[in-house]
Amino acid sequence: MIASYAFELGWHTPEIWAHDVTGDPLALLSDHAHCELQAAVACQALISRYPDRPRLVDAAAQVxxxxxxxxxxxxxLVRKLGGELTxxxxxxxxxxxxxxxxxxCRSGLLDRLLLASVIERRSCERFELLAEHAQQAELRKLYGDLAPEEVVHQNLFMDLAAAECGADEAKSRLxxxxxxxxxxAPLQAFANRMHAGPQGPTL
Ligand SMILES: [Fe+2]
Ligand SMILES: [Fe+2]
Structure with a gap:
């Protein structure tokens, strides 16, 4: 583990997942690119929905x-490897x-922030596995670089949830x-995608 997290996941992805999911690196990277895009869209939606919360607006704009x-x-990297975004x-x-x-919380704000933090936490776990076990050196480098940045986001959303909605309520809903x-997470079908489940039985 590369950094301190505000919380731990209830299920851990097996290491072999990172080897298997990089069997088609272009498919994984294209899916990952869309995940990054959706993360940005979700933050823009937070700003639109809660414009009167300056701490949230500033943090979401940065993310x-x-x-x-x-x-x-x-x-x-997709293009460097000869592909194009799909x-x-x-x-x-x-x-x-x-x-x-x-x-x-009011208008579902607590859940939106906590879910963002949980998804970032899962992404961190996947990035760390990929940094170590991806089949391609370029992917190991990419995920080694990105993992610490998503750790910051995971903690940021958790801190925002506690600050905007109350620490006790945030902890219990988390x-x-x-x-x-x-x-x-473990029940997702296997595919060359960032949030795919592992191959074979998981439970
Ligand atoms: Fe990201
Ligand atoms: Fe992020």
Missing amino acids: VVEEMSHFRRVVD DGTSNVYAEQLRKGLGGT AELLLIESRV
Whole structure:
């Protein structure tokens, strides 16, 4: 583990996943690029929905810039490896997690922030595995560089949830969302995608 996290996941991706998922590096990178784009879009949506919360607006605006710089870096590597960005397909993992949203804070703000933090936490875990076990040196370098930056986002969203909605409420709702995530993540079908499940039986 490369950094200190605000919380731990309820299920850990097996190391072999990072080897398997890089069997088609261009497919993985293209999917990853769309994940970065969606992370930026989600932050823009937060700003639109909660413009009267200056701490949130400033933090989300900063994350938009950083996610788009990640997007740029991933697309550059896709092209360096001879590929091009392909169409994004729906992120079943994120959609299933959103079904667990309960709106415990005003207009669902708490869940939006906590879910962003949980997804960043899972991404950090995947990036760390890829930094070590990806089949290609270029991918090991990319994910080694990006993992620490997503750790910052994970902690930022957690801090925002506590500051905007109350630390006790954030902590107790986080436990519920982590439980949901630990059931959703391992059941995803295997594919060359960032939020794919592992090959073979997982439970
Ligand atoms: Fe990112
Ligand atoms: Fe991020």
